[in-house]
Amino acid sequence: MSQQQFNQGDLIINGVSTAGGGEYGRVKIDGVGTVEGDIVCIDFDCDGMTKIRGALAAKTMDADGMFRVEGDLSAERSVIDGYMKVKGSLKGDSFSINGQLRVGGNCEIESFRAEGAFEVSGLLNVGTMDVLLHGRGKAWEIGGETIRVKRKSSGPLNKLLSWVMPRFATELHVESIEGDEIDLEYTHAEVVRGNRVRIGRGCSIGLVEYRTELQAHPGAKIGKEAKIGG
Numbered sequence: 001m002s003q004q005q006f007n008q009g010d011l012i013i014n015g016v017s018t019a020g021g022g023e024y025g026r027v028k029i030d031g032v033g034t035v036e037g038d039i040v041c042i043d044f045d046c047d048g049m050t051k052i053r054g055a056l057a058a059k060t061m062d063a064d065g066m067f068r069v070e071g072d073l074s075a076e077r078s079v080i081d082g083y084m085k086v087k088g089s090l091k092g093d094s095f096s097i098n099g100q101l102r103v104g105g106n107c108e109i110e111s112f113r114a115e116g117a118f119e120v121s122g123l124l125n126v127g128t129m130d131v132l133l134h135g136r137g138k139a140w141e142i143g144g145e146t147i148r149v150k151r152k153s154s155g156p157l158n159k160l161l162s163w164v165m166p167r168f169a170t171e172l173h174v175e176s177i178e179g180d181e182i183d184l185e186y187t188h189a190e191v192v193r194g195n196r197v198r199i200g201r202g203c204s205i206g207l208v209e210y211r212t213e214l215q216a217h218p219g220a221k222i223g224k225e226a227k228i229g230g
Helices: 156-164
Strands: 003-007 010-053 056-069 073-086 090-103 107-143 146-151 172-184 187-199 204-216 221-227
Touching: none
Parallel strands: 010 056, 056 073, 073 090, 090 107, 107 146, 107 172, 146 172, 172 187, 187 204, 204 221
Antiparallel strands: 003 010
16 A cells, blocks of 8 residues: 655655655655655655656755665765665765765765675765774765774675675775875775875775875885975
């Protein structure tokens, strides 16, 4: 059984149902919901399996479960717990995810916090980035002010999976990283460029350029390092 209500500009879906896009004050989807077309709202809240066949623009977003957007996604504040896939670009002021994120375009986020795994096909542009990897991270380029990437301590099963199937290795792969304060672990990058840079355990970096300070773990691999600026 499904229930679909439109109350004072709100869209509420309970159960299994499909609704049309449009402009709403509040959107609440609980169950298996599909929205056909673009949607603009103040508050977006979904729990279960949700698909937006278009773009989504919201002031606040809270998503639990499996969430897919076939267009662009823009939200001032987002809290995600589960799996989220955005085929287009992703923009926001504050974005926090516990789970897995996949973005087909670019990301532009002021505060990006992630615990889990992520893949950004384009550029990841952030103000601050704080990532605790539980799986593989991937982006084309990362740029921001403060960038911090750590790895959650892995158990015997995770270590076995990383050895048998390297694509599941808990590490970040990126062409270049540029920022002011950079603190990395288990990161593979061609170029890292920043003011204060820390290259921690498990890192493999082709070139590190720094202006003020460079700290490198004894086990980290750095092809070349250079101090730049005055």
